[in-house]
Amino acid sequence: MLRITPRILAVACIASGLITAACASYAPTPSSDLAGTSWAVQSIDGQPTSARSPSVEFAAEDRISGAGGCNSFSGVYEAANGAISVRALGRTEMACEGGVMLQEDAFFAVLDGAERYARQQDRLVITADDGRALVLAPL
Template identity: 40%
Template sequence: MNTLTGIVVMGAMAASTVAALPATAAGVEDQTFQSVAVTQDGQPRPLLPDTVVQLRITDGGLHARAGGNLITARVGVESTHLVVTDLHTADAPYGTGQHAQDTWLAGFLGAGPAWTQHDDELLLRVDGTEIRLAGLPESDRPLLGTYWILESYSRPDSPPTPGRVPAHLVFQDDEVQGALSCNWLSGQAVVVDGAIAFAGLGTTKRMCQQADIMLEIAIFDVLEGEATFDLDTDRLDLTAPDGRSLHLRAPF
């Protein structure tokens, strides 16, 4: 049995024995969960405005986010606790408050929270802190506000080239921000009639390896000027007029 099966069974497990995934719980696999309540010692623990905790477990991997940086890890199960290893948090230059919230969530998950699952609700607990999450129905992800990870990029008449985490984009209102590969990107992104018009794009000036530089050039080749977009469930394709494309996926 793979790690994911052991996790999603949750309430259907014996103390230290992983049971088979029951048919009634099959819909939990690869499901996105979103927080509905966060408490500390029985009292509400407010998150930053317009942020929630999102979490998804897929094939032994965990993705989580609380409005800022993406947190990734390997995840297993031991008795009534999750075992979280190889935890990594992206380092996008969010503000001090968002950085503190990202650090809190990473620490919570890295502590190996106890869990219970009932129907489509998941409860995670570390000491006096509890995060209650509800499963979200599978639907098309919105272009705006979704964390889009670059899976690959392509040119006309050539096979796709894999992207690299943490390359990602987040569109919000008329702006875009994210990671090219090594440097961080921000600028204007106006959505009009199935296309996005990019302008004023700027980046940080880190010292990057050659592979990162080549990937950043490939991304900029698509984001300079105007690109059409094709959105299908959790997939987003951005295509420049010359046919160069970015292929992105939503982890939540």
């Protein structure tokens, strides 16, 4: 007959605790203060956007998505301590009128080259490696 000794009881308690911890639900922590926020682009390199303004959503788990004014997009972002990078950016390939496409191309150029971000009052400013910037307002 098996005797339950203090040692066996301690091992069983530790194993039970480890199993419980491993089965607990996992909630990933946001990678930055941008996670869970949505923004409308107000200007691209100092030029106000048209009525078909691009928008950006920074989701949890480092996902970014939105609309460029004509095409939708999604990808992956990393943001910490004022540094930001956007990669694996995929987008639809619809054609729109010339002005909208020019605005969208400028938007994606800044987003593709994103290097820094800053929160200024209620605005978000994303600056690309070439110095061009997006100014965004919360949605």
